[in-house]
Amino acid sequence: MNWIKNAFGFIGRYFSLLVVAGVFVWSAASIALYRSQEAGENEIVIRLGHWQLEASVREGIDEMAKEYSELHARLHPGAPKITIKQDAIPEGTYGQWVGTQLMGGTAPDILQVGAQLPDNIWLSYYNRYFQPISRYAQAPNPYNATNELAQVPLRQTFKDGMKTAYVTEMQEYMSFPLSLFGVRIFYNKNLLKQLTGLDEAPLDYREFLAACEKIKSQVNPANGQAYIPIAGSAYHFAHWDSMMFSPVTYGCIRRGDLNRDAFVGNDETYVAFKTGALDFHYPPLACWLKMVREVTDEFQTGYTGLGRDEAVFLFAQQRAVFMTTGTWDARSLQEQAKGQFEVGIMDFPLPSADDPVYGKVVEGRIYESPGAGFRFAVTRSSQHFEEALDFLMFLSGKEGNEKLNKIIGWIPAIKGTEIDPLLKAFDPHLEGIYGAVSFTLGGNTSITWGQQYDLYKVNQVSFEDFAKNFTEYYIKNGRKDFIEQQKDWRRGMQRNEQYLAGIRARAILSDKAYRESADEGERERLAQERESAWVRYRAITYARQLWNEINHARDMKRIEQTELPEGWVGPYEYSDKVIARIRERLEKEAGAEVAPPPTPEEADEAVAGPAPGEESAPATEKPAKKAKKSSKKKAKKAAEAVEAPAEEPAE
Amino acid sequence: MKFFRAFLPLLLAAAILSGCGSSDSAASGGTVADRIDAAWQNYRLNEWSLALRDFESAIADTEPGGEDWAMCQYGIATTWAQRRPGEDPKKAxxxxxxxxxxxxRSAMAPWTELALARMIHLVPVGQDPDYPEVRKLYKAIEDKYPGHLAAKEAFMYRMSTLIASLEDGLMNEAAAELEKFVQGESQEFVGSSYSLLSVVYNMTGQQEKRLWAEENAFDKTEVDPADPSVEFxxxxxxxxxxxxxxxxxxxxxxKYYNELMEKYPSDIRxxxxxxxxxxMDDIEERIREDIRLGRPTARPETEKADADKPEA
Incomplete structure (x- = not known):
């Protein structure tokens, strides 16, 4: 019995050490066993890692892998059998897992890329651990050989032109994006009918709010509490904000887009506020905030403190009628609702053109850019690059991509593919409006914005107080935060310089290869390569290094502006000089007697009010005039807009 | 304790062994040209040590003063200048x-002079370059290597510093030089020069000339055909x-709005x-009406967004 006692004593003394040793042995054995099981004789195993735990995704990949394996066996008899195995890793740990696998040289052949880690980390990973696929992106996909895309280069077979796969910093295509995504409102059709009598969810904003009110007024017999019109959370608010609320600010470009590039940058927003060109009473901003309040009043109480799952729970339990989510949840929500209720998908409601509040401000639906996600890249450590690449080509072929997405319930990324009828509502709006202001100057300004906006969302602060509190802080402290943010521009130039040196060397070496080649045919190819390398070098030099200094100087000049210059007109308004010019042309065209252009006084008179018997100016003009007066600047004798410099686009 | 002493080395050995794996750290073999190629490839991958290793391995097999030597020397210097972290500008x-x-007289000499000028220009964050000195260096490259791409690049940088001053005198000086440049025989950086000219014309209120410069810049822009992010x-x-x-x-x-819609039907604009x-239709209609009624035309100060203020 002594030995038992000794054994317990030993375990007690070295318990922690034994645990560590045990875990180590177990890990080593697991890895060894996993690897040994991977490939049989005359078999190639391609491993694929991703973070999509949805059952339909795993099912889709398995199904396509099986199909690919069979196809490969048919097309290449005698070649090793190909087996695809997937590692589905939870989102929360995917970033760390990828890093560990890549650095340890044990990464799967194919990895899902582009999220779960910051962009700069992905960039360094692409650089070191992934194979560029540019060469293949320029050639047709062999899996399209029998369809209308047979002669089309791979990149042009994608609905988004493979934009999301291109890494500008590397000038290389790195991944295959396999699906498109979108966000819409899902609703419980049965509950909607039961509570409002409606068969379909209303797309008109006012009717939607009325339906919400009706829902809210009824008690759920299951728990004795009122039904919740919209299941919300911090996660879901972001959907509503980006898809429905922010686009209301589009009209701000008419006051704040000082460089007329169709956007209002954070510096422009700041200057527009500082000079009085914009304030929160400007209709697009006031309407935006009004809409935020109106819609979030239909969320359940305390939604800002809740996470995604809690809202989904309310929806699945039939306690809430509406909930936003994306294509990624479409299939699983349907599965959850099966046998209980029917899921409908609707677009975000829109105010009608004659809406008394929003009609003149909301100009249309949000613009949605067709950017593809669910991207996969081949790792450098893969022993089977050709096979891994071929599998991704198969998934990017028209038929393969359609089938994969049909199984998963997502939108295919390839042109000419059929969309699942359930997802028709996700068709992107390729024409529309978009959010046009940015209050994020960085530092404390951004923090204050977040705090004030949060308070406003939950009705803890009134519109007037929100507008006053934030504007005061913003105008007083924004400059400091902007200057701090601007320090990055020189750092950016240094990064560009590092990058350009590599591109330049490639061009110089291609010059050398061309000079030294004796083969005529080869020389032709090398001449093209050389030309392309230098064009690329000059294009990047121009886009990245020449403009930074000039744009920075102009930004700094603009940010110091404290008032609107004399004769200022909005960026999308005509100056008196331009009006006179148009009139002169029209008079000539009409063959009318050329009258002298109106004097500024005449112009002012005309704006102040029509002469008796004349037609009234459109009613919409009056508030703007008031707004201008409130900025204490009389827009007289405008020769030209003082600030209307179009700048080169940022990289 | 006896067990612990016996077990610890075992654990350590296991830990060390588990960290060992295949790596591509072996020096690249092959010709000097192959090694230079590999070195630049490593440079582009930010593998600074491997780049230095390959450059140094290649330079050892070259004749000092020759073209290959110059390329290796340039590569090593550039790696020391650009690597982060671990840069050594003095050594570079x-x-x-x-x-x-x-x-x-090597092919790398003009690029080397440009690299030296860039080191003076691209000062650390928080400092300002000595612009007159930087311009002098760029001008020296332009004079020493007329027609060379490095000289043209130096010219473009010099112009950008003149324009970034936002001083009328310096901007006009740049405009005069750029106007001469675009009339010259150079095929490179012509589009960029027109683009810079348009900035000067805009800042100095010459809008007709600005449009002319922008149109030329657009016509002559060099495009990397492989880059899907390039769009107009x-x-x-x-x-x-x-x-x-x-x-x-x-x-x-x-014409331009229509061309945009036709060529980029899914653009955000x-x-x-x-x-x-x-x-434009509305304002023309309105002015025609004014002409018909013989009344002056007032500037419409507002847009749709200036609708009645909502009760918020």
Missing amino acids: REMYQELLAKAP AWAYWNLACISEFELGDFARAR IHGCKSALKR
Whole structure:
């Protein structure tokens, strides 16, 4: 019995050490066993890692892998059998897992890329651990050989032109994006009918709010509490904000887009506020905030403190009628609702053109850019690059991509593919409006914005107080935060310089290869390569290094502006000089007697009010005039807009 | 304790062994050219140590002062100048200077001089470069290597510093030089020069000339055909806006708005284009009515967004 006692004593003394040793042995054995099981004789195993735990995704990949394996066996008899195995890793740990696998040289052949880690980390990973696929992106996909895309280069077979796969910093295509995504409102059709009598969810904003009110007024017999019109959370608010609320600010470009590039940058927003060109009473901003309040009043109480799952729970339990989510949840929500209720998908409601509040401000639906996600890249450590690449080509072929997405319930990324009828509502709006202001100057300004906006969302602060509190802080402290943010521009130039040196060397070496080649045919190819390398070098030099200094100087000049210059007109308004010019042309065209252009006084008179018997100016003009007066600047004798410099686009 | 002493080395050995794996750390073999290629490839992958290893392995097999030597020397110096972290600008500068001393006529000499000038120009964050000195260095490269791409690049940098001063005198000086440059025989950086010219014309209120420069810049822009992010929707928009708001040239504005819609039907600015076309129709209609009634035309100060303030 002594030995038992000794054994317990030993375990007690070295318990922690034994645990560590045990875990180590177990890990080593697991890895060894996993690897040994991977490939049989005359078999190639391609491993694929991703973070999509949805059952339909795993099912889709398995199904396509099986199909690919069979196809490969048919097309290449005698070649090793190909087996695809997937590692589905939870989102929360995917970033760390990828890093560990890549650095340890044990990464799967194919990895899902582009999220779960910051962009700069992905960039360094692409650089070191992934194979560029540019060469293949320029050639047709062999899996399209029998369809209308047979002669089309791979990149042009994608609905988004493979934009999301291109890494500008590397000038290389790195991944295959396999699906498109979108966000819409899902609703419980049965509950909607039961509570409002409606068969379909209303797309008109006012009717939607009325339906919400009706829902809210009824008690759920299951728990004795009122039904919740919209299941919300911090996660879901972001959907509503980006898809429905922010686009209301589009009209701000008419006051704040000082460089007329169709956007209002954070510096422009700041200057527009500082000079009085914009304030929160400007209709697009006031309407935006009004809409935020109106819609979030239909969320359940305390939604800002809740996470995604809690809202989904309310929806699945039939306690809430509406909930936003994306294509990624479409299939699983349907599965959850099966046998209980029917899921409908609707677009975000829109105010009608004659809406008394929003009609003149909301100009249309949000613009949605067709950017593809669910991207996969081949790792450098893969022993089977050709096979891994071929599998991704198969998934990017028209038929393969359609089938994969049909199984998963997502939108295919390839042109000419059929969309699942359930997802028709996700068709992107390729024409529309978009959010046009940015209050994020960085530092404390951004923090204050977040705090004030949060308070406003939950009705803890009134519109007037929100507008006053934030504007005061913003105008007083924004400059400091902007200057701090601007320090990055020189750092950016240094990064560009590092990058350009590599591109330049490639061009110089291609010059050398061309000079030294004796083969005529080869020389032709090398001449093209050389030309392309230098064009690329000059294009990047121009886009990245020449403009930074000039744009920075102009930004700094603009940010110091404290008032609107004399004769200022909005960026999308005509100056008196331009009006006179148009009139002169029209008079000539009409063959009318050329009258002298109106004097500024005449112009002012005309704006102040029509002469008796004349037609009234459109009613919409009056508030703007008031707004201008409130900025204490009389827009007289405008020769030209003082600030209307179009700048080169940022990289 | 006896067990612990016996077990610890075992654990350590296991831990060390588990960290061992295959790596590509073996020096690249092959010709000097192969090693230079591999070195630049490593440079582009930010594998600084591997790049240095390959450059140094290649330079050992070259004749000092020769073209290959100069390329290796340039590569090593550039790696020391650009690597982050671990940069050594002093060492880089000395190596560049050694290159110029030993291979003053090599193909890498102009690029080396440009690299030295760039080191003076790109000062650390928080500092300002000595612009007159930087311009002098760029000008020296232009004079020493006329027609060489490095000289043209130096010229472009010099122009950008003149324009970034936002001082009328310096901007006009740049305009004069750029106007001469675009009339010259150079095929490179011509589009960029027109683009810089348009900035000067805009800042100095010469809108007709600005449009002319922008149109030329657009015509002569060099494009990397492989880059899917290259698109010209922005350029069409810019040309249309200048035509519409600065010159009142609606025919040209319509042409550019329409071209944008035709060539980039899913661009974010499509709604803006349609609004612009309607805006121009409306103002023309209104002015025609004014002409018909013989009354002056007032500037419409407002847009749709200036609707009645909602009760918020």
